[in-house]
Amino acid sequence: MNTLAEENYLKSIYHLSVNAASVTTNQLAALLNTKASSVTDMLKKLADKELINYTPYQGVTLTASGEKVAVNIIRKHRLWEYFLVEKLNFKWDQVHEMAEEMEHISSTELIDRLDKFMGYPKYDPHGDPIPDCNGLFNIHNLKPVAAIGVNETGVICGVRDHSKEFLQYLEKQELTIGKNILILEVIEFDRSMILEMENKKIQISREVANNLLISL
Amino acid sequence: MNTLAEENYLKSIYHLSVNAASVTTNQLAALLNTKASSVTDMLKKLADKELINYTPYQGVTLTASGEKVAVNIIRKHRLWEYFLVEKLNFKWDQVHEMAEEMEHISSTELIDRLDKFMGYPKYDPHGDPIPDCNGLFNIHNLKPVAAIGVNETGVICGVRDHSKEFLQYLEKQELTIGKNILILEVIEFDRSMILEMENKKIQISREVANNLLISL
DNA sequence: TTATAAATTTAGATAAGTCTAAATTTTTTA
DNA sequence: TAAAAAATTTAGACTTATCTAAATTTATAA
Numbered sequence: 366m367n368t369l370a371e372e373n374y375l376k377s378i379y380h381l382s383v384n385a386a387s388v389t390t391n392q393l394a395a396l397l398n399t400k401a402s403s404v405t406d407m408l409k410k411l412a413d414k415e416l417i418n419y420t421p422y423q424g425v426t427l428t429a430s431g432e433k434v435a436v437n438i439i440r441k442h443r444l445w446e447y448f449l450v451e452k453l454n455f456k457w458d459q460v461h462e463m464a465e466e467m468e469h470i471s472s473t474e475l476i477d478r479l480d481k482f483m484g485y486p487k488y489d490p491h492g493d494p495i496p497d498c499n500g501l502f503n504i505h506n507l508k509p510v511a512a513i514g515v516n517e518t519g520v521i522c523g524v525r526d527h528s529k530e531f532l533q534y535l536e537k538q539e540l541t542i543g544k545n546i547l548i549l550e551v552i553e554f555d556r557s558m559i560l561e562m563e564n565k566k567i568q569i570s571r572e573v574a575n576n577l578l579i580s581l
Numbered sequence: 582m583n584t585l586a587e588e589n590y591l592k593s594i595y596h597l598s599v600n601a602a603s604v605t606t607n608q609l610a611a612l613l614n615t616k617a618s619s620v621t622d623m624l625k626k627l628a629d630k631e632l633i634n635y636t637p638y639q640g641v642t643l644t645a646s647g648e649k650v651a652v653n654i655i656r657k658h659r660l661w662e663y664f665l666v667e668k669l670n671f672k673w674d675q676v677h678e679m680a681e682e683m684e685h686i687s688s689t690e691l692i693d694r695l696d697k698f699m700g701y702p703k704y705d706p707h708g709d710p711i712p713d714c715n716g717l718f719n720i721h722n723l724k725p726v727a728a729i730g731v732n733e734t735g736v737i738c739g740v741r742d743h744s745k746e747f748l749q750y751l752e753k754q755e756l757t758i759g760k761n762i763l764i765l766e767v768i769e770f771d772r773s774m775i776l777e778m779e780n781k782k783i784q785i786s787r788e789v790a791n792n793l794l795i796s797l
Numbered sequence: 798t799t800a801t802a803a804a805t806t807t808a809g810a811t812a813a814g815t816c817t818a819a820a821t822t823t824t825t826t827a
Numbered sequence: 828t829a830a831a832a833a834a835t836t837t838a839g840a841c842t843t844a845t846c847t848a849a850a851t852t853t854a855t856a857a
Contacts, residue, residue, distance in 0.1 A: 370844060390805055403845055405806055410843090422805060422852060453694040466686050472679050478669040586814065606835055619815050621836055626813090638822060638835060799857090806851070813843085821836070827829095 367416075369469055372438055373397065374407050375416060376468075378427055379435035387424035433500060440496040441476050442468035443489035448479060450490040457490040457541075458532035473498075491532070492523030492542050492578065508581070510546070510558065511574035518547045519579030526576040538567055540577060583632075585685055588654055589613065590623050591632060592684075594643055595651035603640035649716060656712040657692050658684035659705035664695060666706040673706040673757075674748035689714075707748070708739030708758050708794065724797070726762070726774065727790035734763045735795030742792040754783055756793060 377396045381388040394401045412419035416431035427435060445467040449460040477498050487503060489495055494502040507523050521544045524531065535541060550559040556571045593612045597604040610617045628635035632647035643651060661683040665676040693714050703719060705711055710718040723739050737760045740747065751757060766775040772787045
C-alpha cells in the first residue's frame with residue numbers, strides 16, 4: 366500500500382500538525398533526519414497519491430485520507446508500546462524504537478485482535494491516547510506543570526518530551542503516570558518548582574515542569 | 582545490520598539447504614519469486630559479507646555466521662506464529678504472512694521476552710521446532726504418513742506443505758497437531774490411505790499422506 | 798522597497814534491489 | 828564427445844529514496 370518511507374513522512378506530518386496549521390519542509394527534514402531536498406521529493410510523491418495538500422514553498426497539510434493513514438500508524442505504535450510495557454514488562458523509556466518498527470506491520474486484523482487481547486486500552490505507557498479501530502481517540506486537556514500555580518493540584522497524565530533521558534529522570538523521581546502532585550512553591554530565581562507527591566517534596570526545574578503534563 | 586532482502590535470501594537458502602548440500606540460483610529465484618539474474622546479484626553481496634559460500638555456477642551454502650542469522654529469523658518467525666495462534670486466536674492457516682513481516686523486527690531483547698511470556702514453546706503451530714535463544718532446537722524424526730504401513734500408528738506432529746489450502750483441508754478433517762492415527766488400509770488403485778482417527782474413518786489421498794508428518 | 802538572508806526547489810548523482818536481453822558455462826543427450 | 832538444452836552470469840537499464848550543489852522563491856531588514 367504505502368512504503369515505509371511514506372508512512373514515516375505521514376506520521377511526522379501528523380505530529381508536526383498538532384502545533385501549526387501547516388508543516389514546513391525544514392521541519393520535516395529536521396524531524397526525519399534528512400535533507401530538505403529529499404523532503405521535497407517525497408512531498409511530491411505524497412501529493413500525487415493525494416495523501417497531502419502541497420503547494421510549493423507553502424508547506425503541507427494532510428488530506429483526510431492521509432490523516433487516516435497517519436492515525437492508523439499511531440494506533441499501531443501506541444498499541445505495541447502498551448503491549449511491550451504491560452505484557453513483556455519493558456520500561457516506558459525502552460519501547461519507542463521497537464514500536465517504530467512494529468508500527469509498520471500491516472495487518473489490520475492483527476492490530477484489532479491485539480487491541481482486544483489487551484482490553485482496549487485508552488492510553489499508551491506515556492499517557493498518549495490510543496486511537497480506536499475507527500481512528501477515534503480522547504484528546505484530554507493536559508497542561509504542563511509549569512502552567513499551574515502554588516497550592517494547585519493535578520494528576521500526572523502525560524509528557525511533552527518523549528526522550529529516553531527525560532523518561533528515565535521521571536522514573537527515578539517516581540513522577541510517573543497517575544501520580545497526584547501539589548505545587549508547594551515556585552522559586553523566583555530560576556522559576557523551578559517544589560512539588561509534594563506522596564508526602565515527599567520534589568524540586569523540579571522549569572524545563573522539567575514544561576515537559577510534564579497534568580490534568581487538573 | 583542486514584537488509585530485509587538479505588534476510589529473506591538467507592532464510593530461503595536455509596530452508597532449501599534442508600534437502601540438499603547446496604542451493605542453486607534457480608531454486609532461490611523460484612522460492613523468492615524473482616529472476617535468476619537478481620539472485621546472482623544478491624549472492625555476490627552476501628558472499629562479500631561472508632554470510633554464504635558462493636562459487637559462480639556452483640550454488641551456495643551458508644557460512645556459520647549466515648546460518649546464525651537465518652536461524653534467528655526462523656526463531657522470530659515461529660515465535661510470532663505461536664503468539665498469533667495462542668494469544669490472538671488466529672488459525673494456523675492465517676499466520677504465515679503476518680509472521681513474514683514480524684520476523685524482521687530486530688530487537689533480540691524483545692524476542693527473548695516474548696519467548697518467556699509464552700513459556701518457551703518448543704514447537705510452532707505447524708509443528709516446526711522453535712530455536713531457543715542460542716539457536717538450538719529439536720529436530721524430531723518425522724515421517725510422512727505415506728511412509729508407514731497398514732496397522733501402524735502415529736501422532737500428527739507436522740506438515741511438509743505449509744500452504745493455506747492444505748492447512749485448511751487438514752483443519753476441516755480435524756487432522757491437526759497431536760492427533761493419533763492408525764492406518765487401516767491402503768487402496769491399491771491410487772495408493773490413497775484410510776485412517777482411523779478418534780474412532781472415525783478418514784480417507785486421504787497419496788498427496789495428502791506425503792505431506793502430513795507423524796512421529797511413531 | 799530594494800538588498801540580503803533564509804527557505805525551498807531543481808538538477809544531476811548515487812546505492813539497493815530489481816528487471817530484460819545477451820553472453821557464458823554447465824549439463825544432457827544423441 | 829560434440830551439439831543442443833538448461834542454468835547461470837553479465838551488461839545495461841529502471842525505481843525508490845537519498846544526497847550535494849546550484850537555482851529560485853519567500854521573508855526580513857536596512
